[in-house]
Amino acid sequence: NAGVTQTPKFQVLKTGQSMTLQCAQDMNHNSMYWYRQDPGMGLRLIYYSASEGTTDKGEVPNGYNVSRLNKREFSLRLESAAPSQTSVYFCASSESVNYGYTFGSGTRLTVV
Amino acid sequence: QQQVKQSPQSLIVQKGGISIINCAYENTAFDYFPWYQQFPGKGPALLIAIRPDVSEKKEGRFTISFNKSAKQFSLHIMDSQPGDSATYFCAARMMYGGSRLTFGEGTQLTVNP
Numbered sequence: 001n002a003g004v005t006q007t008p009k010f011q012v013l014k015t016g017q018s019m020t021l022q023c024a025q026d027m028n029h030n031s032m033y034w035y036r037q038d039p040g041m042g043l044r045l046i047y048y049s050a051s052e053g054t055t056d057k058g059e060v061p062n063g064y065n066v067s068r069l070n071k072r073e074f075s076l077r078l079e080s081a082a083p084s085q086t087s088v089y090f091c092a093s094s095e096s097v098n099y100g101y102t103f104g105s106g107t108r109l110t111v112v
Numbered sequence: 113q114q115q116v117k118q119s120p121q122s123l124i125v126q127k128g129g130i131s132i133i134n135c136a137y138e139n140t141a142f143d144y145f146p147w148y149q150q151f152p153g154k155g156p157a158l159l160i161a162i163r164p165d166v167s168e169k170k171e172g173r174f175t176i177s178f179n180k181s182a183k184q185f186s187l188h189i190m191d192s193q194p195g196d197s198a199t200y201f202c203a204a205r206m207m208y209g210g211s212r213l214t215f216g217e218g219t220q221l222t223v224n225p
Contacts, residue, residue, distance in 0.1 A: 004155075031211055040121065042201060042215040043156070050211070058212065090155050094211055100146045101213060103155030 002026050006091050006104035013081040013111045021076040021107050023091030031094045032074035033058075033101065034066060036087040043090065049074055081111045115139055116204050118216025125223050131189040133219045135202035138183065142204035146213070147176065147187050150199045159200070160187070192223045 004025045013019055025032065030051045035043040035058075045058030047066040055066050063085060065077045074093075078085060088108050092101040117136045125131045135145075146161035162169045162176040162185065169176045175188040189196055202216040 033212070035215075040217055042116075042118070042217045045212055045214070048212055059214075092155075100148075100158035100161060101156075103157070105153070105155050 004091055004093055004102050004104035006089075006107050008107060009105070010108050011110070013078075013109065015082060015111060017081050018077065018079050019081065020078075021089055021091075021109075022073070023075060023104060024073045025091075025093040025102070026072065027093060027095070027102065028071070029093035029095050029102070030071070032068065033092045033094075034064075034074070034076045035090045035092065036060065037090060037106070038087050046076065046089075078109075081109075083111045085109065086111045115214045116202060116216040118202050118219060120219060121217065122220045123222070125192045125221065127192065127194060127223055127225050129192050129223075131187075131192045131196070131221055131223070133187045133200055133202070133221070134184065135186065135204075135216050136182075136184045137204050139204070139206070140183075141207045142214075143207040144205040145176070145178065145185050146203050146205075147174075148201040148203065148215075150201065150218075156201055189221075192221075194223045194225050197221055197223050 007022045033048040034046040044060045049055045049068040052071045067075045088106045090106050091104045094101050147159045148156035149159045150156040173190045178185045200219045203213040
């Protein structure tokens with residue numbers, strides 16, 4: 001089915017380890033986003049890419065980097081994981097200003 | 113700082129009742145207000161959305177009421193069903209800047225049979 005695919009679904013990291021969360025969409029959407037979800041705090045924007053070749057910081061970018069590899073793929077990298085980055089991470093994409101986001105199913109990350 | 117405030121944090125309703133979730137915002141540059149529904153273990157899914165030039169939008173049992181002067185909007189779920197039990201997020205989109213959405217804190221709705 002068409003949509004947004006995130007890998008992995010679950011991950012446990014030790015403090016200081018690095019990892020990359022992968023996201024791919026097959027809907028030919030221009031914009032892609034990375035959010036983190038924490039209890040009682042809703043979804044907070046980490047980074048976004050309004051179009052292929054551009055990336056911008058969101059509300060909580062510290063400790064993260066992103067790469068818009070092509071129109072389909074948008075990855076999120078944690079260079080040195082910290083326990084504060086324990087969260088559920090969602091990737092999303094959108095076609096235009098008239099449409100809502102399509103979200104992936106999330107990556108549950110635990111940093112110990 | 114939370115630009116979109118959502119209440120209540122949790123809500124319990126009996127089957128057949130009306131569920132009401134409220135959101136308030138400050139930034140007048142927001143120009144699109146969607147609601148998302150999230151089931152456990154899943155990503156949020158767009159439920160219904162409204163623009164500030166209308167005061168109400170209805171889709172089936174779901175209605176958004178929008179009060180531009182008060183900078184408030186709410187989701188009403190009529191004839192609530194156990195299958196509506198989920199977490200609901202309101203959101204607001206900035207007029208400029210990559211269609212970024214700012215989300216409220218979320219409301220966990222439980223509909224008892």
